Amino acid sequence: MKKFRLATISAAVCLASLVSAHAADTPVRINQAFQSLLYLPLYVAQEQGFFKQQGVDVKISTGGGGAQSWAAVIGGSADFSIQDPVFVPKTRENGGKGVVVAGVQNAPTIFIFGKEAASLQDNLSLLAGKRVVTSPQPDTTWAFMSYLIKQNNLKDVKLVHVAIGNEIPAVAAGRADYALAAEPQVTMAEKQNGLHVAYSFSAAQSWYPFAFSSLTTTQQYIDKNPQAAQAVVTAFEQASRFIYKHPAESVTIARKYFPALPEEVVKTAVQREIDAKGYPENVLVSQKAWANNMNIALYAKNIKAYPSEATSYQNNVNTALATKAKEAVDAMGDK
Numbered sequence: 001m002k003k004f005r006l007a008t009i010s011a012a013v014c015l016a017s018l019v020s021a022h023a024a025d026t027p028v029r030i031n032q033a034f035q036s037l038l039y040l041p042l043y044v045a046q047e048q049g050f051f052k053q054q055g056v057d058v059k060i061s062t063g064g065g066g067a068q069s070w071a072a073v074i075g076g077s078a079d080f081s082i083q084d085p086v087f088v089p090k091t092r093e094n095g096g097k098g099v100v101v102a103g104v105q106n107a108p109t110i111f112i113f114g115k116e117a118a119s120l121q122d123n124l125s126l127l128a129g130k131r132v133v134t135s136p137q138p139d140t141t142w143a144f145m146s147y148l149i150k151q152n153n154l155k156d157v158k159l160v161h162v163a164i165g166n167e168i169p170a171v172a173a174g175r176a177d178y179a180l181a182a183e184p185q186v187t188m189a190e191k192q193n194g195l196h197v198a199y200s201f202s203a204a205q206s207w208y209p210f211a212f213s214s215l216t217t218t219q220q221y222i223d224k225n226p227q228a229a230q231a232v233v234t235a236f237e238q239a240s241r242f243i244y245k246h247p248a249e250s251v252t253i254a255r256k257y258f259p260a261l262p263e264e265v266v267k268t269a270v271q272r273e274i275d276a277k278g279y280p281e282n283v284l285v286s287q288k289a290w291a292n293n294m295n296i297a298l299y300a301k302n303i304k305a306y307p308s309e310a311t312s313y314q315n316n317v318n319t320a321l322a323t324k325a326k327e328a329v330d331a332m333g334d335k
Contacts, residue, residue: 025057026228030215031078032062033069037269038105038213039082040254041279045239047253052233053238070216073098079221080232084140085214085285086297089311093304097204097219099318100290102233102325105213108292109278110144112199113189114171119198124148129156133170133179136161139308141180143300144201150299151206154265168193183269184261191265202276209289212278222318230321234282237325238332240280247274284322287313 028051032039042060045051047049051058063069066083073081074096088098111133112120120126134141142159149157160176167179168189181189189195201207222229243250251267258266275277290313291319294306304313 002122011231025052025055026225028056028058028080028228028232029078030060030080030082030232031069032060032081033066033083033213034064035062035257036213037254037258037266037273038109038278040243040250040270040273041104041236041239041283042082043253043257044242044250045235047256048239048242050238050242051232054235056228056235058232058235070098073217073221079225079228080215080217082213082215085211085216085293085316086302087289088216088316089294089297089303092310092315093308096205098216098316099219099222100211100216100285100316101222101229101318101321102215102236103213103231103280103285103289103322104215104236104283105278106209106211106285106289107202107232107276107278108207108210108212109273109276110141110180110182110201111186111197111272112178112180113186113195113197114176116177116196116198117196118198119204122282124152124154124199127154127157127178130178131158131160131176133160133162133167133176135164138300138302139164143149143209143296145180147296147299148201168195171195178312182214183273184219184258184265187269187272190257191268200276207292208277209286209292210320211285211289211293215283219318222321230324233321234325234328236330237283237322238262240283241329243270243279244274247271282322282326284319284326285317287317290317314327 037103046058063072066087068084069081070087072078082104085100088100091098118126132145134145158275162170170176171179187196236308251270254266254270294311297303298306
């Protein structure tokens with residue numbers, strides 16, 4: 001009986017060792033520019049266990065800005081970053097070799113809101129003589145609004161610059177007629193301040209799709225860690241599809257990451273993102289999405305030239321990982 005017990009214990013220890021070895025997922029570090037509703041696929045992949053399912057153990061950190069997040073990858077304290085992908089070609093212009101591997105936000109989900117309810121979507125001439133709040137040059141909302149003015153030859157539109165996060169008070173206090181912002185500020189403007197969404201950049205045909213936020217890394221990391229790199233991109237593909245199939249569950253996850261926001265604000269903001277196709281239906285960054293971003297980046301002088309060898313789609317976007325991710329998730333069906 002004693003020998004039987006010893007054998008049983010020995011077998012249990014061996015089994016536990018095998019399970020432990022199998023459960024030893026590859027550690028991966030992802031640095032996000034900010035904690036943002038635009039990055040919901042990251043949180044869904046983490047909370048739904050998609051990273052674990054693909055064999056990686058992801059630790060999320062926050063850089064405090066796009067430049068800081070990308071610097072974390074270049075400096076070696078992160079394996080991936082999430083931010084405006086423009087930092088990759090900027091690095092290439094200086095001899096670096098970063099790559100974009102997946103879309104996280106595939107639309108230019110910036111909206112114009114104001115006190116007036118009239119839609120600007122098909123009648124931008126209503127902006128004539130108006131004051132519009134943007135962040136200072138060369139930030140995103142400044143670039144979007146300035147480019148929109150140029151694109152549509154709008155007259156007498158005055159830009160009022162405020163720091164990010166101060167858009168709603170500026171309009172509410174009468175310092176401006178409209179403001180540009182992303183979620184959740186847009187929904188907060190509606191639900192908490194009685195303002196109206198008047199224009200969606202995502203709904204403008206010439207602006208969509210748009211590589212607004214992307215998952216980025218280095219080719220060196222991919223070469224050294226091909227399985228982990230593929231696993232991360234596949235998990236993002238699973239997460240993006242999950243959001244569209246299970247919006248209510250996705251809102252629950254978003255609320256966990258933004259506990260200070262009222263439930264109705266989070267629910268409306270996530271639904272607006274879904275309606276705008278902000279979250280990728282497939283994480284492959286298309287050539288059109290890339291070109292739309294580069295055109296704005298060139299206008300804002302964030303890159304030196306486009307098209308060029310340093311800023312081309314072919315040299316900056318790794319399509320192989322996203323293509324394989326789509327095939328893998330397609331094969332899973334509705335699992």
